[in-house]
Amino acid sequence: MYDSKPWQALYPKEIPVTLEYTSEPVQQYLVNSAQQYPEKVAIHFMGKEITYKKLYEEVMNFAGYLQGTLSISKGDRVAIMLPNTPQAVISYFAILMAGGIVVQTNPLYTERELEYQMKDSGAKAIITLDILYPRVSKVMPQTDLQHIIVTAIKNYLPFPKNLIYPYIQKKQYGIVVNVQHKGSTHLLSEIIKMKPQKLKIxxxxxxxxxxxxxxxxxxxxFPKGVMLTHKNLIANTKMCQAWLYKCKPGEESVLGVIPFFHVYGMTTVLILSVMQANKMILLPKFDVETTLKTIQKQRPTLFPGAPTIYIGILNYPDLKKYDLSSIHSCISGSAALPIEVQEQFEAVSGGKLVEGYGLTEASPVTHANFLWDVPRIKGSIGVPWPDTEVKIVSMETGEPVPVKEIGEFAIKGPQIMKGYWNRPEDTKEVLQDGWLYTGDLGYMDEQGYFYVVDRKKDMIIAGGYNIYPREIEEVLYEHPDVLEAVAAGIPDPYRGETVKAYIVLKEGSSVTEEEMNHFSRKYLAAYKVPRIYEFRKELPKTAIGKILRRMLIEEDKQKIEEEENQKHA
Known part of the structure; x- marks a missing residue:
């Protein structure tokens, strides 16, 4: 049944079942767009606009500096620790132009998390914000980092915002960081002004x-580095381009609020925009009011996002004041999209919002619902994208299971990762004969629509972020008063799931929820910190002493259901 790919019969005539992929690196698409659309706006950032010609020039300047002054050569890793800003786009393509490998790093990472990623990747340089410079500097001696390239939000703001922003930043973060261009510290603003160095191609x-x-x-x-090749990224972006067949090259505007350090944002906003010469409307973080004002003023046509973003907009008290009618296409990723949210957002915007499915190891998209011309099926993640093979296999035998029977998603296609960085055993575990075994459970119906019924065993998806309990538990166990701890995701109407910690304290110890929260924030990014702490005398365990996380989750689900039933009684 899976070999016959029944989903392909559902494709509208505009979507081919197989695509052609040119043998080019990702950065070539910037070269192409700069040549074909030199005066087209590539980036809009809080009032400042940059054309494709200007973007290309700054990318080439920076790439030459990376190669010449910093001695970055082919295969060297360079990290980007930035929110969605023009500098993030410039840095991304400059690293690739110089022959390097991009290491995307979450700006919310603590020193501990940053140190681990820099050590594991072996990054030689990192590009970051001025306000993050102290954090990066503290980590640098414990890693292979040789250079820190520093930039500031104000550098790409229009007048007079560039003068006002430092005062806003000081009020918001309580610090002002003055960095000089010397030694191992480099200022991107100075680099861009320098005479270009000859670039080795x-x-x-x-x-x-x-x-x-x-x-x-x-x-x-423990975090693993997913190795995505140039072909992986290009293939997935080409698939996205084919899916959005009504979108016109050089004419679309994409709202870039989903972060580039999330591979979904990178593919559907960053690479797709450059491939099609779209305008990227960048926002450094998701703020509902700012997002709505930006939509009304800039009139984006494409709006990739996560469910929490759409939910936040729909629940904004003054939503009726804003016109969202420019938006015609949205593909939601990162977490399950509630049907109510889908229908409400479409009613408000007049555009189409559909759910997709994917994972980092797949660059990331493998499935989506159709935006146009084909009726969508409620509750389904849609069908596989062009050139993507999928089968549902038995968790016990690995053999394909019949239609409508639940099993594990196994996926094959040109977007599937090369493997995990320096982790051959982990790679062998999930990649077999080109098939990626996802650990996600679901089924296919007779028509070829797919459904996800459960996620990877323990992973928490809160607000679109993938959070792994073991990482939280490692921190909780470091607290001197904690005897046992387990972290889990429990249902949350806004974030999808929220992180809860179940803790058993050592005899005679007394710790408050506030104290545990303060301790966790020292070592975990804000989105990973538990929102709820429950102190227990004991935790449920198996006969061999393994804590039964699933039992705790089920207990909480039952409590939530009982509370809901009482409300409606």
């Missing part, structure tokens, strides 16, 4: 050469 094998290390959690809870 490397030969690339897109199918083999890694473009990106995108970190994700693993079954052990």
């Amino acid at each position: 490397y030969d690339f094998n897109p199918a083999e050469d890694v473009a990106l290390l995108q970190y994700t959690g693993g079954t052990t809870g």
